[in-house]
Amino acid sequence: MEKLSKPPVNKVTTLKEAVSRFVHDGSYVSFGGIGDRTPTAAIHEVARQQKKNLRLVSDTSVTYVHDSILIGLGLVDTYEIAYNWGGIWGPDAVYRRALEKSIPKPIKIEEYSNFSIGMRFLAGSLGVPFMPVKSLLGTDIPVHNPHVKIMNDPYGGEPVALVPASHPDIAFIHVQRCDAIGNTQILGHLGNDDSLARAAQHVVITTEEIVPTDEIRRNPNLTFIPYYCVDAVVKVPFGSHGRGCPYYYSMDVPYGLQLAETWATEAGFNRWAEEWIFAVDDWEGYCRKIGWERLSRLAEAERRYQQYGEMR
């Protein structure tokens, strides 16, 4: 049994360093969050460093801020996915082009549902090889995905589907707060991040704030990811911009609506990537380009309506 626990040492680094250290050509990568708390800054950095032949796994990927950026740049070979779409922002032209026309290149799809991807991460987090689910039965998902196995439950005899544990080489998770050694607190909906952090071999936390460990200890019930899962901590304010971060800033709805137009053509997507990813040095450059006033208005909007621990 390989040593998996990461030491309780200062892990603060830069996104550039974390991506270059943990993502390699061919890596199996997962970006956490669920709509909100999408680790968009990390995705931009992976794109900027042009990591290739990636295998990605996600429950739900929200277009314009998530996996489609890497798909559009031709960096993805295999995609294990339940849902890739824009929600209120509308359809995902990049994903459609990739799957309908192999633009910019063909990708291999392994289809699941949100719950069964969640169960793959749960199995991974528990160190068991699979989880049984009652989803997927009777559908075409197992027909096209040989990793889903149907068996008869040895207790009651009824059919049950098995899905295999997922162990990404590296997971990026964006959160509201953690300490320098990686004890991570998440506020609001968690998605599958509690499981993903444990299932992955390595974890990079990007965080709105780094707080003292004593601040973590005040609310031990909010620590959903213990430091021993975490390899690196990177302070990235507004690291989910586009999407929101509960209690910190609201979703930027107009941002995605504009991108929906830009990404509608291949040339538009490439132009966008050139301008917003490759022509900026890092996420701070991106934030400057978006404009700090806009970002601070998104933060203000969220704070007006809710703060954690308060009722309005």
Next chain:
Amino acid sequence: MEKLSKPPVNKVTTLKEAVSRFVHDGSYVSFGGIGDRTPTAAIHEVARQQKKNLRLVSDTSVTYVHDSILIGLGLVDTYEIAYNWGGIWGPDAVYRRALEKSIPKPIKIEEYSNFSIGMRFLAGSLGVPFMPVKSLLGTDIPVHNPHVKIMNDPYGGEPVALVPASHPDIAFIHVQRCDAIGNTQILGHLGNDDSLARAAQHVVITTEEIVPTDEIRRNPNLTFIPYYCVDAVVKVPFGSHGRGCPYYYSMDVPYGLQLAETWATEAGFNRWAEEWIFAVDDWEGYCRKIGWERLSRLAEAERRYQQYGEMR
């Protein structure tokens, strides 16, 4: 599929009423908590109402406040258990008499480990028939417990143990706070209560405090049991006395040490049960008998050292 969700209505009742409504002769019962937050008041009431032929399931049962009370009174037929002992309070003479000498009557034991009981509740909570575990392999536990099945993982081919979902008819869980419809917040260690509440068919929450729903909404990340799992809410301050309740009161170490002497003989146990269970009307009667001064000193002791949300 039977309707399982409980309505969002005022569920406040008495322990007498909750026990008589949900526990019957032959019921499959689980008492939650883990050391702390043992639902001792509920156990006393089940004993007081002399519910018979019970089947119990626990991960760890802490003697003097837990399952052994019902075992000693001859109310238990079958016991699914990982650990039954007194910890710092020492060995459990009642349990030894039952298993070594069938006093007061023989009980059927189904042995698990703490983790595998946890996995039975997790499977139950998820509505799947079983969970795979890497515990129990190679030992005598599956030899004597036919419900543990060893299979080869269809993915990697290695042996894995399966444990069956547990669905108690009724679970009692003692907590720090909930609202009148049953939204339940737990502070400190949770044990397996998040899973148990979902695995059981019915749930009675005994609680130190009943708070307004708006107070629950202030900290939605602390609501580990949603109201729809909950059938009844009973306010029972000091409902875990003997053991502690994090942030509310400390363990009463001398209590259990004294009981260790009393329970050492069958006659001693019976005398104790007569005096402390049958001769009092309810948990309030028990508290009066223990003494409110003692209880309030236990609360003071805990508050001196920690309060949730504060660092000292």
Next chain:
Amino acid sequence: MGMTPVYAEDYTLMELMAATIAREFRDQETAFVGVGPPLIAAMVAKLTDAPNLTIAVEGGTIGCAARRLLTCIADTTICERAYSCGTMWRNFGDQQRGFYDVGVIGGAQIDKYGNINATALGDYRRPSVRVAGSGGANDIGSSARRYSVMMRQEKRRFVERVDYLTVPGYLDGGDARIKAGLPGGGPHGVITTMGVFRFDKDTKEMYLEKCHPGITPEKVKENVGWDLKIAPSVGTTEPPTQEQVEIMRILDPYGLYLGTGRQGMGHPEKGFDFYMEVLDKSYDAMTELFRRKGL
């Protein structure tokens, strides 16, 4: 409550659909709801006939009572005043366990046994149109005690057999669902741009129950790809009430979900200011609405 409902005079087709979906929820139920119009419909239900409806969503939140424009099932808004914020997998697990009474989903194609395609039109490996994939739809379809479907009525969407079966309806009909091991009760209704459909108790085949005002059964049949059965006495869909429409226009004041509001908000110069303004107005209006309803 015994009172004759006051129906709206002026409403859009999307509002009619949302109002009809809203009637699929009952008071005191738990609902597992997806993004978009279904979420608006659930909120309409909660603010009218089903004040004790509990809305759970995929992000991990339970008991939504947000007083802002809802932009997603996992946006910052949905946490506001929730009973519980937890994990995605727990909410789906609660559904698989049987805690969710009703779900609402959409799809790209549906067939006569209510099976849904939310993945790909044409050949799966080389689709003519690729869509989002299951997301939580398969899970709702597998495990919700019952669920309803929202669809556009088009012949290429209502087909004898879906190109790719993403979400289990009644599979091949009869007891096929039970034999497959699916715990949930299956589809309860399909609400389209033309009418309302239900399923035969025994064969599980979809039939037309009601037509929307101005639509005939013949018109519906023209937009269905199999020989559709019609209820013996086909009814007319109940129009939205004045109150339902009023509430929808507070929940979605610029038609982001139920109209064409996304165009204004996506404007490169004015979109952001407009969005900020919508958030504020929406908060004030919804706070007032919730207060009025005592929620």
Next chain:
Amino acid sequence: MGMTPVYAEDYTLMELMAATIAREFRDQETAFVGVGPPLIAAMVAKLTDAPNLTIAVEGGTIGCAARRLLTCIADTTICERAYSCGTMWRNFGDQQRGFYDVGVIGGAQIDKYGNINATALGDYRRPSVRVAGSGGANDIGSSARRYSVMMRQEKRRFVERVDYLTVPGYLDGGDARIKAGLPGGGPHGVITTMGVFRFDKDTKEMYLEKCHPGITPEKVKENVGWDLKIAPSVGTTEPPTQEQVEIMRILDPYGLYLGTGRQGMGHPEKGFDFYMEVLDKSYDAMTELFRRKGL
């Protein structure tokens, strides 16, 4: 750190055992620790050579740094200043996944391959002595990367083959553990009232590595039920340092774990006042100790 340790002159056997167990932990490791002396030993390690040792326990807490008398692995005390309070199953799951470097457990019987009986002596269905059962011991034994065992040295407890195999050691020796599918590395050491035992790298048979001061290998052999192998150059157990003993006496000032303190605290009249006093004194002394250590 390069300094010659100052050994205690005056210590009890239990203190020697606890100090020896404390040396099984290394700095920056994660430890999964059970109730009683192992927990004291882990705290001693943390307050001496392993300040960055993380202690996880079954109740669901991770990163214990409590400054009060520890009465249980799931008492109110253990939450104090913890990194995280969560579920029991997650902590065990983290162990099964491989996050815990070291565990410490006890038992009623052990055999030559380090298998432990924590369930029943004699016939399982009609035991002569029934004990607590696995609890988390089986899980630690199955999945901790390595674990150590604390035992009383008695012939009836050190047997050729345990009456009931509760916790997997090396099973039948050799690679039997791996073949059984167990993920953890197996037992690393056994610390008893007489000495320290390790396991042969290939056969996995237990052998005597060190004797406690004053104990001979012959004496140990007399208290083992099989033909015990002895290390070629059997050593003597390192005594506790002055600091270790000092810290133990702060952690367990009245010998609740390491002595006979339970008698005083169980006194029907004076026990409760005594307990309250112990809590207060312990809090003050430990707060000072943690401050001194910068923890």
